Amino acid sequence: MATRRFHVWFLKADERTLRISLMEFCYQLRLHYEQQWSNNATVRSWDHGPTGQLPPEFCVLEFPPSQTRSMWTYATCCMSQANDKNPIEIHLFSDVQANAHVELLTVIAHYHRTGKQLGLGHTVNFGRPWLPGSECDHGLLSLPYLDGPNLEFFETPQFTKTVCCLWLVPITAAEANYARCNGLEALEEKLEESRFNYLESQRPSVV
Template sequence: MKTMIRVARIEKHYQENWGCDGVPCLFGNGPVSDLPSDFTVLKFPPRVGCPAWTFATRCMSQPEDDKPLELHCFSTDDDFGLVELLYITAHYHRTGSDLDMGHTVNFGRPWSPGSPLGFGLVSLPYLDGPRLEIMESTGARFLWLLPISSDEVAFKRAHGLDALEQAMERTSFDYLDPFRPNVI
């Protein structure tokens, strides 16, 4: 029963922030049985204020987590490959190393075929703001998984997250373009 309540709360949090219900996207490849039984990725269509598809984890966070975390990403396309990347990232978070704000994850493949962006940066949900970021009833943080390049990962390691985010702002980078140039 508690699981169903938590599932409903997370889905409601997304719905209240994005104004529509997400559609579950099932993915059956790889070690998905290592993930929580209530985990899935939800897909949200483009909407007023957001011209992109949004893919978001549901129940990547669990009640026993010290720092419960859910992630989302954006795409101009209804791209099932991003469902796979969120499953990969959730698996890493649940079975490898806890992710948190400012961390990076190596996807092991490009964000999109041929893209130079093969890593994800766990970032504040700048496009949606603090209302999305914290879900008071569970304490979960809802953060943005932003695609970045290996050069941008190296820059972040050398100069820090703030310096990378300033470079992103300075260049007005297109977060929806999987073929965008490096910001550094």
């Protein structure tokens, strides 16, 4: 019995060490975002649905418009975990502040953690319009072209692998189907050719 208690004590000690490590990871990731975007974040959360299945440290960071950027930015924090094969975090830009963005990123993080793990080039079905009246009801996980490698690659002692910070671009169902059939680059070329406004929720489909 004494041996069993001793074993359990060590397990709890390991769990405490892991929890502290994850808390430090979240802190460092938040600093990474804040330094890249030269802005301070507000911690947001979505408490509806099975959010208890997400890591306890998970949250969504909200960045208001600043002198250098006139848009709102929402980013996941602790969507990735240390044992992930390809750890990722995602962020979304919008011209409006909305709880819908917090909900959306939380739902996607839940799918990533409990369903199929996502990665670069994947599309996701929002299950609703991005914002009211929008044809964009899907999302594309793309490279963070607005910020480049300095934002994309995040390294921390808590993880043995580099965390990739990907841009969630709202797209239409037709665009998502086009990407599945023709590949990420083909859709990105279509979007670039049309000079689409990634902040415009009411934009028409480019395909």
